[in-house]
Amino acid sequence: MRDYKFRGKRIDNGEWVYGDLMTGKNPSITWWKPVGEQSYEIDCADVDPETVGQVFDFGDKEENELYPGDIIKTVHTRASENASSDDPFSNTATGYEEYEKVGLIEYHRGYTFGPRLRWKKGHMMIPNTSTLWRMKAVKLGNRWDNPDLLEG
Known part of the structure; x- marks a missing residue:
């Protein structure tokens, strides 16, 4: 099955993030971030459009x-x-x-x-x-x- 994972370089700190792509005024990558032993929350960051790519x-x-x-x-x-x-x-x-x-x-x-x-x-x-x-x-x-x- 095709993997729809994307990566992009964050605008705010230059780190690479991996997850789902959201498009809008600025492209964003969303991902699940662990916040406990078995719980997660969604995180999101704006990324440089030039760096966005699908695996x-x-x-x-x-x-x-x-x-x-x-x-x-x-x-x-x-x-x-x-x-x-x-x-x-x-x-x-x-x-x-x-x-x-x-x-x-x-x-x-x-x-x-x-x-x-x-x-x-x-x-x-x-x-x-x-x-x-x-x-x-x-x-x-x-x-x-x-x-x-x-x-x-």
């Missing part, structure tokens, strides 16, 4: 939730000049090496809709969880708290 249906290899604006590291394989293998799709044969890329996850609204991983050069749509797991994806941070991760 994706997949996580990284460490099972961290991923939201639009998250920065992840992925591992890829490329063949060197001396690669040799009877299997052209093998990445474990002699001459293949791994390299890392850092990219931004976003929700793409263009000729296709859905989650997209964007690197400095290029991008790819993310059709399912196994795509990120095969790339050994790990969440590093997000573009608001860690913009330096996208540099270089």
